[in-house]
Structure formats: C-alpha cells, structure tokens
Amino acid sequence: MDSISYYLQTILNGILAGCIYALFAMGLTLIYGVLNFVNFAHGELIMWGAYFLFLFMAEPFGLPLYVAIIPALALTGCLGLAMDYSVFRPIRRANRLTLLIAAMGLSVLLRNAAQFFWGAEVRTYGFEVIAGTQFLGLYLTTTQFAIIAVTLICVVAVYLLFFKSRLGKSMRALSDNLDLARISGIDTKRSILAAWVISAVLAGIGGILLALDTNLHPEMGIANLIKAFAATLIGGVGNLWGALLGGLLIGLAENIGVLFISPGYKDGIAFVIMVLILLARPYVILGERSD
Amino acid sequence: MKKLAVLVAVVAIFAFLAVPAVRAAEPIKIGAAFALSGSIAVYGEGFKKCIDLAVEEINAKGGIKGRKIEIVYEDNKSNPKDCVTAVRKLITVDKVPVIFGPAGSSNFMATAPVAQENKVVLLSAQGAAVGLTKAGDYIFRVFPSDTLQGPHLAKLAIGMGYKKVPVMYVNNDWGLGLKNAFVDAYKKMGGTVTDIIAYDEKKTDYRTELLRASKGNPPAIVNLTYINEGAVQFKQAFEMGIKTQWLCGSAARAPKMVELAGKAAEGVIGTYPSVPQNTKQYQAFKDAYKKKYGDDKIPIFGDYNYDMVYVTAKAIEKGGYTADGIRKALPAAAKGYKGVTGDKTFDNERSPKFAEYGIWIVKDGKIEDYKK
Known part of the structure; x- marks a missing residue:
C-alpha cells in the first residue's frame, strides 16, 4: 500500500468511526436538548437495537435483513418510550443528578437483561465476510458505505424535522423552557414522546450498523457511548450539526493519532480533546444553554 | 446420683466423639470467583462446567476424607474491580481457605494481593501472564507461564x-x-x-x-x-x-x-500450550465430559480447570482444610501428578514446571494442529 492511500485509508477509517459516534451522539444530544439531562442508558438502546435485529433474523422469524430492520427499529423506538414512561417521566422535574443516576441504573438493568436473554457471548448476524471494493486505492465494504450514507441521511432527516416542521419547533420551544412551552399551548407530552422515539431509532440504526460492521455484544453500546458523549460536548450540547462534527472530529483524531503514537493511548486522544473543549466552554456541564 | 454422673459422662464422651462425625458431614467449601457475566463470560461458563464435573467425580468417590466438596461461585463480572469484590466476599463472608481465581491475567493479578494479605490460597487455571504469581507464596497456577x-x-x-x-x-x-x-x-x-x-x-x-x-x-x-x-x-x-x-x-x-x-x-496460525490428547487421563476426561454434558466440545482451558480441582483436593487431603495446610501441601500434592493436562509439578514460582506447546491453524473454518 503506497503512502498516499495509506493516509487516505486512515482518514476513511476515521470517518467511519466518526459516523458511528455521530449517530450515537445525535440521539444523545436530542434528549439532552429537549429534556436537559444526559441519558446514560442511550448505549443500551444502541445495543438493544442491534439485538432486536438479531431476534428477527434468527429463528423462528428468520426474516431477511432488509425486512427485519423495520420491526427491529420499531421495537427500539418502543423501548425508548418504555424507558421514558417507566423511569424518566415520574422524575421529570427531579434534579439532574437524580436523572443521571436513574439513567445509569437503567443502563445496568438493560445490559443485564440483554445478557439474560442472549447470554454474554459475542454474536454475529452470520453474514460472510466480504473483502472491500478497491476504489482509488481505498477499500470500502458495502456495510461501510451504508454507514456513511445512512449517517448523512439521518443528519439531514433530523435536521429537517427539527428545524422545518411544527413538531421540531415545539421540541425546540420545550428545550428552551418547559413551563413556558406548556403555557403557550404546546403539547409537551407529544413532543417529549417524539424526542424519545427519534433518539431511540437513531440509536437503533447506529447499533445495527455497528453490529453489521463488527459483532453483537451486550457491552457494545456502553463501549462507544462515552465517545458519543465526548462528541456531544465538542459539538455543543443540543446541537445536531455539532454532534456530527464532534463525532467526525473524534473519529479522525483517534485514527490519525494511531499512526503517530502508540494505539494504547487511542482513547486518551478523544478525552484530551473533550477536556480541552470543557476547559474552553465550561458552561456545557454547568447545564446552561450553549447558544 | 452416681448413676446420673456416669450417664452424664457417657453422654459427654459420645457427644465429644460425635463432634468430628458431625464435622465430617460438613462440606469442604472452595471459592470460585468466576466470570459468569461481562465480557469474558464466554470462557467462564465453560470453566464452571469442567469444575463441576471434577467435583461431582470426587464427591461420588466419597469426597475428601468423607467430606463433600462444595464450590461457592461468585460472579466477578469480568472486570478487575468486581473480581476483587468477589474474592473479598469469598474470604470474609464465606471464609474459604482456598479460591479458584478469575480468568484474565489482569483480573487475576488484581485479586492476588488481596488473597496474599489475607493468607488465602488463590489458584489460576488459565492465567498465562509472566508475573502472575509474583504477589506471594499463596498464589499458584496450573497453567504454564508465557x-x-x-x-x-x-x-x-x-x-x-x-x-x-x-x-x-x-x-x-x-x-x-x-x-x-x-x-x-x-x-x-x-x-x-x-x-x-x-x-x-x-x-x-x-x-x-x-x-x-x-x-x-x-x-x-x-x-x-x-x-x-x-x-x-x-x-x-x-x-x-x-x-x-x-x-x-x-x-x-x-x-x-x-x-x-x-x-x-x-x-491464521498460532502457538498454544498443548495437551496431549492420546493419554488415558485425557480420554477419561473427555468421556466423562461427554457423558455429563452430551457434547464433546471441551471448553477452552476446561481441562486445566478440571486438573486444578484434583490438585487442590489432593492438597486438602494431605495438608488439611486450612489455607496454610493447603499452601504447604500443594507442591508435594502436584509433584509428579499426571493430570489431564500433563505433569502438574510446580516450579519455584508456583507455576507448572513443564509445558508442551503445539501450533494451531485455522483450516476450512476449523482449528487444527498445524503440520509443516
């Protein structure tokens, strides 16, 4: 592999990792934007999304991938709603720490539940490995192409929904001020439910793409969530384009960094960036609006 | 009055004699801080199967001096922090003198100082890391070092x-x-x-x-x-x-x-500590495994776990059911002992002295022995 394509492949690898982070970060930032708390159980939506697909592709359903995706994402959306209904709605007005702890507890519960149903072992959807297609000296598989394309589609779709639709407008109003939004006659319940469904479906899509690209594992969500969280912070909490850019930035920085320093410090790169951003923009964790 | 005194004395003598008998019925507890959940639970379930098999066999033959072995499993959740918690619980709550430690060298090495400080014997059946037993003289392994x-x-x-x-x-x-x-x-x-x-x-x-x-x-x-x-x-x-x-x-x-x-x-090609499968010990193990679990896919390192139970049982029989007794008896119990995984004699670092290595290759989707 000559040296130009060596670096180009690294950049491509960074973009792939970044797209996955961005898909996770978008869902995270959406819930943060509307409900003003970090959903640490988001990683489990990612993982359950992937396992739901596994469920519908395995016996007794045995559906092909393209069909199975629909019920899998629908169930992931329902899981998001169920999370809100059972845990977060009763404590909607509790302080942020309570919400955070509740989310962490829920995360453990859902992870253990997945382990209970499917076991702790690593699984795959059972597709044959296919060598990537060579294109200008770069290798790209169908799944990887799908990762990039789906991420772009999701960003545009969520952007349109958030900024061009009535529902999006009410969600944004909600995130500015819950009480004011309610007094103005906005159906807050409906907006919150919509935010959960979108966030969960984004997580499900990301989880399925990640599992198609690698494997299924009960800890696959949590392993990537912290990076998604960093991406959210870098991009500015509640900012969709920021989530995309933050994800790509971390993905690229990590992968390019690997070429020059020991890959043992790969995670360090993401967190150094995150800490620097937090130092420069401390209001992000203080919970004030970033815009 | 005199009669009563004699009666009391007789009862007392019987009661005294009866104590060891009651004791003998008490099981010998061995702790096992295993990965039953978390990232390497893939391995943990297999180890448990082989441990249970060995325990069942020993108990069927009357246990250790009439006392049955009972394994107290504790989930170590596959991470060093929970491994330490599991080992601490086994030491303080279950008060076992000997523990089968967690898989994964980092996990095991996190728990080794805890066992050493509390003077409890800790054994590994799959830890290959070079310095695995360096925490002290209570730490052993039946798996060869890298x-x-x-x-x-x-x-x-x-x-x-x-x-x-x-x-x-x-x-x-x-x-x-x-x-x-x-x-x-x-x-x-x-x-x-x-x-x-x-x-x-x-x-x-x-x-x-x-x-x-x-x-x-x-x-x-x-x-x-x-x-x-x-x-x-x-x-x-x-x-x-x-x-x-x-x-x-x-x-x-x-x-x-x-x-x-x-x-x-x-x-893909690699090396591995090979276990000669043509020995009668291995065949007996394989047959027993198949009989109990219905398949002959021996879990990875399952054979080492099986041997670990036998070596430990021998040490308990020899040195008594105390941590110090077991620690002192282990080298002698293992010396020259031909288990499923070969000669289990310990070296000075309480690791197996002998190990054979084979070469594996993935061929047609199966792992085979590599022939040059």
Whole structure:
C-alpha cells in the first residue's frame, strides 16, 4: 500500500468511526436538548437495537435483513418510550443528578437483561465476510458505505424535522423552557414522546450498523457511548450539526493519532480533546444553554 | 446420683466423639470467583462446567476424607474491580481457605494481593501472564507461564522464514508479558521487530491499528489477541485487503473466534500450550465430559480447570482444610501428578514446571494442529 492511500485509508477509517459516534451522539444530544439531562442508558438502546435485529433474523422469524430492520427499529423506538414512561417521566422535574443516576441504573438493568436473554457471548448476524471494493486505492465494504450514507441521511432527516416542521419547533420551544412551552399551548407530552422515539431509532440504526460492521455484544453500546458523549460536548450540547462534527472530529483524531503514537493511548486522544473543549466552554456541564 | 454422673459422662464422651462425625458431614467449601457475566463470560461458563464435573467425580468417590466438596461461585463480572469484590466476599463472608481465581491475567493479578494479605490460597487455571504469581507464596497456577510460550512463538516465526515482523498485542498483563517474552526470544534468534502496536480490549474499530501494522506489506504480523478482538481484527484486515500471515498466541485459539471472523480467520496460525490428547487421563476426561454434558466440545482451558480441582483436593487431603495446610501441601500434592493436562509439578514460582506447546491453524473454518 503506497503512502498516499495509506493516509487516505486512515482518514476513511476515521470517518467511519466518526459516523458511528455521530449517530450515537445525535440521539444523545436530542434528549439532552429537549429534556436537559444526559441519558446514560442511550448505549443500551444502541445495543438493544442491534439485538432486536438479531431476534428477527434468527429463528423462528428468520426474516431477511432488509425486512427485519423495520420491526427491529420499531421495537427500539418502543423501548425508548418504555424507558421514558417507566423511569424518566415520574422524575421529570427531579434534579439532574437524580436523572443521571436513574439513567445509569437503567443502563445496568438493560445490559443485564440483554445478557439474560442472549447470554454474554459475542454474536454475529452470520453474514460472510466480504473483502472491500478497491476504489482509488481505498477499500470500502458495502456495510461501510451504508454507514456513511445512512449517517448523512439521518443528519439531514433530523435536521429537517427539527428545524422545518411544527413538531421540531415545539421540541425546540420545550428545550428552551418547559413551563413556558406548556403555557403557550404546546403539547409537551407529544413532543417529549417524539424526542424519545427519534433518539431511540437513531440509536437503533447506529447499533445495527455497528453490529453489521463488527459483532453483537451486550457491552457494545456502553463501549462507544462515552465517545458519543465526548462528541456531544465538542459539538455543543443540543446541537445536531455539532454532534456530527464532534463525532467526525473524534473519529479522525483517534485514527490519525494511531499512526503517530502508540494505539494504547487511542482513547486518551478523544478525552484530551473533550477536556480541552470543557476547559474552553465550561458552561456545557454547568447545564446552561450553549447558544 | 452416681448413676446420673456416669450417664452424664457417657453422654459427654459420645457427644465429644460425635463432634468430628458431625464435622465430617460438613462440606469442604472452595471459592470460585468466576466470570459468569461481562465480557469474558464466554470462557467462564465453560470453566464452571469442567469444575463441576471434577467435583461431582470426587464427591461420588466419597469426597475428601468423607467430606463433600462444595464450590461457592461468585460472579466477578469480568472486570478487575468486581473480581476483587468477589474474592473479598469469598474470604470474609464465606471464609474459604482456598479460591479458584478469575480468568484474565489482569483480573487475576488484581485479586492476588488481596488473597496474599489475607493468607488465602488463590489458584489460576488459565492465567498465562509472566508475573502472575509474583504477589506471594499463596498464589499458584496450573497453567504454564508465557515465559515458556514466547520463545516457542519466536521459533515458529523464524522457522517459517519470517525474519522481520511487526508485533501487535492487547494492552494488558497477558499481552504485555507475552509480547516481551516473544520480542526477547525473537531478537536473540536474529529476528527484527519493525513496529510494536499496543491496543485496548473491547474496541469495535481496529482499522487504523491494522493499517499501521501492515505498512510496508510485511509477509507476517504477530498479533497477540483474544477471541472477540481477534475476530474483529481479522475481519477488518480482510475487508481492507491486508494479506499477511497472522501469527497468534494461545488466547485466540477458539472455535468462537473462527465462527465470528468467518473466512477472514482462514490460515491464521498460532502457538498454544498443548495437551496431549492420546493419554488415558485425557480420554477419561473427555468421556466423562461427554457423558455429563452430551457434547464433546471441551471448553477452552476446561481441562486445566478440571486438573486444578484434583490438585487442590489432593492438597486438602494431605495438608488439611486450612489455607496454610493447603499452601504447604500443594507442591508435594502436584509433584509428579499426571493430570489431564500433563505433569502438574510446580516450579519455584508456583507455576507448572513443564509445558508442551503445539501450533494451531485455522483450516476450512476449523482449528487444527498445524503440520509443516
């Protein structure tokens, strides 16, 4: 592999990792934007999304991938709603720490539940490995192409929904001020439910793409969530384009960094960036609006 | 009055005699801090099966001096923090004098000082890391150290004509120990290490690490990896068109790895502590396993776990059911003992003195012994 394509492949690898982070970060930032708390159980939506697909592709359903995706994402959306209904709605007005702890507890519960149903072992959807297609000296598989394309589609779709639709407008109003939004006659319940469904479906899509690209594992969500969280912070909490850019930035920085320093410090790169951003923009964790 | 005194005396004598009898019925408890959940629960369930098999056999033959063995399992959740919690619980709540420690060298090494401080015997049946037992004289292992595996892997690489290789390894006690043992031996044999790439466990994306290792199209890459990580890596390397001879250690040698990686794992070669399967001990174990569980797929390291139970039982019989007794009796109990995994004699570092190494290869989706 000559040296130009060596670096180009690294950049491509960074973009792939970044797209996955961005898909996770978008869902995270959406819930943060509307409900003003970090959903640490988001990683489990990612993982359950992937396992739901596994469920519908395995016996007794045995559906092909393209069909199975629909019920899998629908169930992931329902899981998001169920999370809100059972845990977060009763404590909607509790302080942020309570919400955070509740989310962490829920995360453990859902992870253990997945382990209970499917076991702790690593699984795959059972597709044959296919060598990537060579294109200008770069290798790209169908799944990887799908990762990039789906991420772009999701960003545009969520952007349109958030900024061009009535529902999006009410969600944004909600995130500015819950009480004011309610007094103005906005159906807050409906907006919150919509935010959960979108966030969960984004997580499900990301989880399925990640599992198609690698494997299924009960800890696959949590392993990537912290990076998604960093991406959210870098991009500015509640900012969709920021989530995309933050994800790509971390993905690229990590992968390019690997070429020059020991890959043992790969995670360090993401967190150094995150800490620097937090130092420069401390209001992000203080919970004030970033815009 | 006199009669009553005699009666009391007789009752007292019987009561006194009866105490050991009551005691004898009490089970001998052995702790096991195993991975029953978390990332390496894949292994934990297999170990448990083989431990249970050995315990069942010993108990069926009357246990240890009439007392039955009972294993107290504690989930270590596959991470060092919960391993320590599990071992502490076994020591303080269950008060066991001997514990079968967690798998994963880092996990085991986190718990070893706890056992040593509390003077409780801790054994490992799969820890290969070089310094695994260095915490003290209560720490033992029945699995050979990588001090022995490193040179075998180096010999394999040189023997196949690979004089220059990059080395990738999983960044933990096991990976680091084997990497050092390999690099030392490889250099002594005249080999050159072109790059050293450490990577973290449990990642989903190793593409750029692989790309860096493949720089300059090396004919072979040494990758000291695990089941899940290995599967992801071979898959991603295959997708990126990296064509090389992968040389691995023992931890990736699992049907699960091949199942996950599919044809991307084809041709991967590695070393492993081999257990001669033509011995009567091995055959008996295999038959007993099949009889109990209905299949003859012996879980990875299951045979070592099985031997660990027997060696421990022998030590308890010899030295008594106390931590000190077991610690002192273990070397003598294991000396010359021919288990399923061969001669279990300990060396000065309480690790097996003898180990045979084989070479494995993935061929047509199966793990086979490599024939040159």
